[in-house]
Structure formats: C-alpha cells, structure tokens
C-alpha cells in the first residue's frame with residue numbers, strides 16, 4: 199500500500215468550505231500520494247455499503263448552475279468548452295466563489311508532464327496506435343472548442359484555455375441533469391449524449407480511479423459514493439471512472455494502471471491496410487469495419503469476422519457473420535493468419551521499445567518511463583493473446 203501523506207493546509211481549508219456547502223463526508227479524508235497527486239483515504243475502518251460522500255446537486259458545476267448561466271455563454275459552445283470558459287472566467291475573477299476548490303487542483307505545470315496532449319511531438323509519435331488516435335481526436339475537439347471560445351475570452355491564451363479544458367476533462371462526472379426542467383436542458387433529454395453530460399463535483403473529484411473501485415451514483419439529490427467492500431483505516435479508496443483501457447486513461451487522464459481488467463489494444467493499424475476497397479465496403483456494410491480489439495485472451499468477434507473475409511471464401515465469412523455457423527471448422531486456418539498478425543505486432547512493440555529506450559536528452563524521465571511501461575503492457579497483451587493461438 200503506497201504511503202498516504204498529509205494533504206496540506208489548502209486541502210484542510212477546502213474540506214471545511216465543502217462541509218459548509220452541505221457536502222457530507224463520513225469516514226474519509228483527502229491525502230497526498232506519490233505519483234497520483236491527491237486521493238481519498240479511509241479515516242477509520244469502513245464496512246461494505248457505508249455511504250462515504252454525498253455531494254448535493256446544488257453544489258455541482260454544470261451548464262445549469264447559476265454561476266455558469268450568469269455568463270450567458272452562447273449555445274453553439276460545446277458543454278466542455280462552456281465549462282472550460284467558465285473556469286477561465288473564474289480564474290480571472292478576484293472574487294471567484296470556487297477559489298478554495300481551484301487551489302486544490304493540479305497546476306498547469308503538473309499537466310505539462312502527465313498529459314500526452316502537452317507532450318512534445320517526438321514523444322507523442324511513440325504512443326501506441328490506439329492512444330495516438332485518441333489523442334488526435336482530443337486535439338481536434340480542443341481546437342474546435344478554442345475557436346468557438348476564443349472571442350469570448352479576449353484576455354486568455356490558448357495554453358491557459360487548454361489547462362482549464364483539461365481540468366474539465368479530468369475532473370468531470372457523468373451528469374444528465376436529473377433535477378433540471380426540460381426547458382433548461384442543453385437539448386431534449388432523449389437526445390443528450392455523453393458529451394452533453396458533464397458536471398464538476400467538489401470533493402468527489404479527489405477520488406482516484408481503479409478498475410475495481412466504488413461506483414459513484416447520482417440521482418436528483420446529487421452524487422454519492424458508497425464503499426464496495428470493507429476498508430482498513432488509512433487505505434486509499436478508489437472509484438471507477440468506467441471500464442477504460444490504459445490508452446484511454448493515458449490520453450484522457452494522464453496515467454495508466456498496473457492492473458486493469460479492461461485493458462486491451464487494437465489491431466486496426468495492422469489489419470485495415472490489408473483490406474481491399476471491396477472488403478472495406480463489405481465490412482462497413484455489415485458493421486464490422488474497424489475497432490479490432492485484442493485482449494490478453496485473444497481477438498474480438500469483429501477481428502474474427504475481418505480475418506474470415508480476408509482469408510476464406512465469401513460464403514464462409516457470410517455463414518460466420520450471419521450466425522449460421524460458429525466458425526469452429528475454419529478456426530485453425532484463421533489462427534494461422536492471426537499468428538502472423540500477432541508476430542508483426544510483436545515486432546512493432548519491440549521496435550517501439552527500442553525507440554523509447556533510445557530517447558535521450560531533454561526528454562522528461564517520467565514521460566519516457568510512462569511510454570516504456572505502456573509498451574510493455576501492450577507486448578504482454580499481444581503475448582497473452584498469442585498464447586491461445588500458438589504464437
């Protein structure tokens with residue numbers, strides 16, 4: 199168990215402020231941890247099923263909060279951009295009502311080293327392919343949000359907007375406005391997507407993530423966290439941010455887990471270049487194009503389908519994707535092709551590991567270590583997947 203260090207005065211002050219706002223905390227306290235900033239520890243022995251935290255809906259920051267609505271941000275701004283713009287304005291205001299909370303967040307400097315978005319190009323190029331794709335989508339989203347928000351924030355810079363945007367990215371919880379009248383929703387309730395459903399939750403945003411953690415729950419009253427098991431005093435209590443791969447956690451939150459049951463990689467970068475344009479059309483039509491996931495136990499059904507289209511007579515592919523045949527009779531042939539694919543992936547991993555190892559001067563040690571750890575994990579997934587297929 200990593201040592202929990204005292205949180206420091208600003209956090210003690212914040213906790214008092216949070217209590218005064220009606221946030222209920224029972225048997226938990228913030229603490230500092232090496233390598234993951236702040237987190238939450240059990241302040242006494244806890245039993246499974248105890249409610250630890252209640253964050254009342256009125257204390258959440260969402261686009262429906264009076265403090266945000268006051269700014270009258272235009273509705274063409276995404277929810278993410280609206281909250282980031284709100285934070286920029288809060289930082290600019292001397293009298294921000296959230297100053298004590300803001301002081302508890304990671305600094306711009308912290309984000310420079312942990313968030314791949316802020317890494318140099320040389321390091322970004324060495325990310326595994328699925329992480330690169332996530333990063334590229336993130337960059338596009340940020341650029342679009344900045345274009346829309348810039349005219350509203352004449353005295354801020356792109357760098358500071360990026361910081362506020364990343365604070366929103368790393369500290370929001372899913373919130374579909376259960377207590378909000380339809381007229382105040384960003385769009386009709388049934389059309390809300392995950393991108394519309396963001397809320398910042400004071401105190402709850404101290405919890406770090408684990409693949410097996412407490413599950414935060416929300417209703418009209420607000421957000422609660424209840425223990426998923428017994429805890430000993432001093433143990434860190436995690437929540438689960440969702441079943442995310444380590445590439446996702448790295449790009450969206452700036453860390454990876456050592457143990458992550460949800461971790462996978464993809465074969466898209468190896469498989470898609472092998473598809474002819476007619477195979478591509480067929481797979482698209484059938485809903486089997488891309489997202490070829492590889493877990494330590496083997497490839498997903500979509501990968502099995504694409505390999506069958508590539509290497510078997512079409513009728514065998516059709517029988518498999520239609521569900522008329524479970525594909526067992528063809529499995530040995532498909533495994534031969536899968537084996538080649540996995541061997542190629544192992545070569546990609548080895549090459550990437552060499553390139554990461556060769557990174558030298560000017561490169562931050564933590565970033566280099568992070569890349570080395572991630573590639574080792576990818577190698578282990580490929581090896582695990584191969585074991586069942588004779589690689």
Ligand SMILES: C[S@@+](CC[C@H](N)C(=O)[O-])C[C@H]1O[C@@H](n2cnc3c(N)ncnc32)[C@H](O)[C@@H]1O
Pocket residue numbers: 233234235236237302303304312368369402403404405406407408450451452453454455
């Ligand atoms: C909601 S905040 C949690 C509190 C945060 N640690 C802090 O110092 O304020 C999410 C951020 O915490 C860090 N984090 C969360 N879970 C982690 C973990 N298991 N290991 C390392 N860092 C983690 C990441 O930097 C992530 O972006």
